[in-house]
Amino acid sequence: MSSLKINGKKLLEIGYPQSPVFRIAMDVIEKHYGHYTEEEAIALLTKVLADPAAYADDAILGEIAQELLVPAAPAVIALRETPVPYSVYGESYIEEGAVKQLNNAVRLPVAVAGSLMPDAHQGYGLPIGGVLAADNAVIPYGVGVDIGCRMCLSVLDLPVQTLLMNETSYTKQLMTFTKFGAGAEWKKREADPVLERSEFKEIKFVRNLFDKAAGQLGTSGSGNHFVEWGIATITDPQNEWQLAPGEYVALLSHSGSRGMGAQIAGHYTQLAKEICPLPEHAKHLAYLDLDTEEGQEYWLAMNLAGDYASACHHLIHKRLINAMGATLLARVENHHNFAWKEMYQGKEVIVHRKGATPAGKGVLGIIPGSMTAPGFIVRGKGEEGSLQSASHGAGRLMSRTKAKSSITNEVLKQQLLEHGVTLIGGGLDEAPGAYKNIDTVMAAQTALVEVIGQFVPKVVRMADGGPPED
Template sequence: MAHTKIGGKTLLEIGYPQTPVFRTAMRVMEADFSHLSQEEAIELLKKILADPAAYVDDPVLGTIAEQLLQPVAPPEIELRATPVPYTVYGKDYIEEGAIRQINNAVRLPVAVAGSLMPDAHQGYGLPIGGVLAAENAVIPYGVGVDIGCRMCLSILDLPEHSLYTNEAAYVKELTSHTKFGAGAEWKKREADPVLERSEFKDIRFVRNLLDKAAGQLGTSGSGNHFVEWGIVTITDINNEWNLAPGNYVGLLSHSGSRGMGAQIAGHYTQLAKELCPLPKEVQHLAYLDLDTEAGQEYWLAMNLAGDYASACHHLIHKRLIKATGATLLARIENHHNFAWKEMYQGKEVIVHRKGATPAGKGVLGIIPGSMTAPGFIVRGKGEERSLQSASHGAGRQMSRTKALASITPQELNAVLQEHGVTLIGGGLDEAPGAYKNISTVMASQTDLVEVIGRFIPKVVRMADGGPPED
């Protein structure tokens, strides 16, 4: 009787995956089971495939079973040959690396449209200042490491002159009621509804982050995160708060979701890379399908981190407003590291804004400058080509390494003195010279937002230097 020989075609028909198990199964069947008929050999292979765990301890068939039980890596996903449309604002001021990154992003199979803001510079995955609309998919590194990083401005009834005549009190309260740095926590923990959210129980990975989140609530990160007192000038007579045009004391903060957001970003980025293998040059753009459990988990965790970031700002502002005896007249705030479900050309898409301010028609936002340059209160114009987005700041023109190497403490102090700014903490990597000219950036996006007010920093609190969290 002729020996039975199992080939690759037969294994495919049975349903075996095209992995090393192919070669192993053919070798084992030829060496130890060639005496079986074709039908008997196929039946045995079907049984192993149906329940490989039952054969793991078999001295011969166990090698087939073990390889069937190993996770199968999905094939590498190909990029589009032709990118989807995208618009670049302020191209003359944007480094080549950021342009290259947005070029790659708009070639993803899920990409619908893209845009690059005038403050853009190179990051991981999407560039900082990158905006990408995707179809039913979310990119963890399209949101960023510091999920929900945001701006919050409180306009107060304190007299403007008090910033000059009573600066020491403003410095004291800012020092006493803020904490900065990667591991910063408050000894006395505050209660907040965000800590009672069901996601802390329902999502296994997030469960372990509750204690860290509780300790860091109401603190700020390192890098470019800040809390500062300054002068708000309202220029629009038809503003949303019915405030008389003129000057007010303002409290402005910039930070995100702290250690909790960073760990969520890291965990789901790694998961996305495993589930969505992309070519090496775009591996940080790995995405999660929103119809999958992993995609839904990340979406819920991202929204939790965004709400947590908002709660951090509100607690910081609450403490400082209470300490100064001020009354809140108006508040403007916005995320700039997040993903939203929005409509684009009549279709729901997921809009990722990594370092970009939402600028839908009539939507208010804040675009800061630097520790000495003005920030701007803006109203969005709803420009479709920018995916209803604007810049999130001035944007870096020097890397942190270059800034540390080229800016001296004496130069920083001279700039601070020239602008009448008192700095508490802060590293040379955050010196004003490390940033683009905010006026140039704003001039590049007049189609995207209208300016309705300004903020001039006067007393600035930052961490003592170190890597950024966004």
């Protein structure tokens, strides 16, 4: 029976890391080198520590060497004591959890500035409605799960009376040419330039998503995603399309990059967490340096997902516009859940807008309300304090669980009836009462955008209920 035992204190003294290798080394010495003196055992362990690769294939010492060759887990990255500057719009009706999440984000070592929009509510990493400028780094969860989720509004030449008097025809085309839900695909696949992008060949992880992307092109997700017919009212006589002020039939859609975007988000978020460990309360804010291979890969994949989301909207609109025999007069579209390279105080930064609309000076956007509330066509004012951003909608007042437990089908039906809205699909978690008052939200961001028109929903199609994709 061996009498020689090496303890952890001795291993620390000769430089062994405090890790599972402690137990392995002690067991190996006791089992195989009990006849050594303590000095001889320490000398042997010191040699293995100095050059573990030389002993990796050794029948006995290889177990110690291989454990030493395992890369040490990176140290947790500390947050700043003092936050970088940030602004909050409509703070009095933003939940505390969202403000706390922004407070974490603006303490990241790479943070430059932040902002919180009046529709903000708690999410993962950045809050929904959170905006963060970072120095040469991108935060996958600062972009969000549904990468490139966007709004697209098409103003058409159809007489408004045709929608009011012949809603059945509009409803039929909406049912025929849209498809909703997680995993939804069209049997007949459409060709599109986005499917020919080199990223599908050059990025290994994205390569495996091609078939999913091809099948889901031109479909919409679940949760708060929708396609709806309605009436757009142009109020600004100096509008960019030179349209006469007045009412027009319009088509509005909201969805993102479908399963492809969700899988890109999940993969690179996990990678960021491994490379960039943060304190537990900030772990979803893990970031990738854009000078690294991983950072560049995510950046390319994110941009591909954003362009794919745009292609989905354009295909949906093309099908419906053709089906109605209409002509496109004007279009407004904008991403949220994305990151952009922009200038801030003379320096290039990465601006993350998770559930926030770009609102640079002169930039157009559409900010929806709910299935019964108007949305607003806006022109950005380029406000630096908001990082040239505005809200992406009314924002949730209730969680999905609370909405389902506190809003009844009868209440929803009555609200739809009062506003003259036909709903196809949808669930109580998307009922108007689950959202903040869009007029209150818009009043809190008059410094950020000017309103040049609005959109009132009339026929709304959504998925039949279920978890959101963004």
